[in-house]
Amino acid sequence: MVIFLEYLLIVVSIAVLLVVSNLIGQQAYYWMPAEATAEAQKVDSLFSFLVSVGSFIFLGLVGMMIYSILFFRTPKEDYTEGHPSRGDVRLEILWTVTPTLLVMWIAFQGFNIYQQLDILGLRQIVHLHTPLESETAYAAEVKDTPKLADETIDVFVKQWDWSFRYPNNINSNELHLAVNRRTRLNMHAQEVIHGFYVPEFRLKQDIIPGREIDLVVTPIRVGKYKLKDSQFSGTYFALMDADVYVESMEKYNQWLTQVTSEPMMIKNQAVAEYSQPPKTLFKTSWYTVAPTQSGIANQRKVSNDT
Incomplete structure (x- = not known):
């Protein structure tokens, strides 16, 4: 009878732990910024499970x-x-097999979610060796298959500025996305590695010079967000931000129309910081890229083909 009560106590304790742990995991959703994309939901689900x-x-x-x-x-x-x-x-097998299976499952889920985030463009060079030619090798470039998207927006980043090119050659320093619409961001870096990071999107992607990196996002929450450079790219990288607007399709098309007819100027914060006199007693010899004024923020660039 005593042994039965002991086993019953263990079972009850495990059940209580499962309930409490699940409640804590559900609370983990509130520890993160609001989910603004469908991809964020997948990331938060894995985070909740790990908690x-x-x-x-x-x-x-x-x-x-x-x-x-x-x-x-x-x-x-x-x-x-x-x-x-x-x-x-039996105990040795239990505490060896259980953590192994758990870690393998977590690794599989993490890889599966990463695959679903639709990040393309990180092409690798694969060296193939033939059995008869051990000293000879040739390289084959692995091609990525583009994922389906409703629209493609080009993202350009440099020291110290973000810019975006929309269909019909519309250029802007703001990123506008239509809600519930799959959008491919074709990202380009000019000189050094930069990082595309919007906390509400749960996406942080390095942008490597010389490579086109595609990132497909599906915004699901209307609002204004902030794009940051997640990589230390130099002196003014902390000032490299851009406004991200997720809006209805109607407002998105209305904004595109206004951009064509009402271009406006924007002030580059890096230029303002660079023009200020140094506030330190000793001038450093660190190399700094001099920022340039962005000029017109929203405009339609006339193509030579039109």
Whole structure:
């Protein structure tokens, strides 16, 4: 009867831990910024699961420690050692196989979600060797298959400016996206590595000079967000931000029309910082790219073909 009660207590404790851990995992959704893309939902689901697993392990270990302290304490002034534990093959298999399967499942889920984020353009050079020609090798470029998208917007980043080119050769320093519409961002870096990072999108992608990197996003939440450079690209990289607007299709088309007819000027914050006198006692010899004024923020560039 005592053994039965012990097993019943273990089962009840595990059930309580599962419920509490799941509740903590659900709370993890509120620790992150608002989900603004369909891709963000997939990332947050994995994060919530990892929080639940971590909570279950943490609470389980702490609970066992507290239980041992309360019910297995030695009497006062008793300095004798406890009974030595003996090996149990079943226990060894349990705590070896269970973490292995858990880590493999987490790795598979992480890779699967990364594949669903539709990031293309990181082409690799694969060296192929033939058995008869061990010293000879030739390179083959792995081609990426473009993913389906409703629209393509070119993203250009340089020291110290973001710019975006829309269909019909419309250029802007703002990123406008239509809600519930798959958009391919074709990203280009001019001189150094930059990083495309919008926290609400759960996307952080390096942009490598000389490569076209496609990133497909599906915005699901209307609002204004901030694009940051996640890579340290030089002196003014912290000032490299851009406004991101997710709006209805009607407002998106209306904005495109206004851009064509009402171009406006924008002030580059890096230019303002660069023009300020140095605030340090000693002038550094660090090389700094002098920023240039962006000029017209929203305009339609006339193509030679039209």
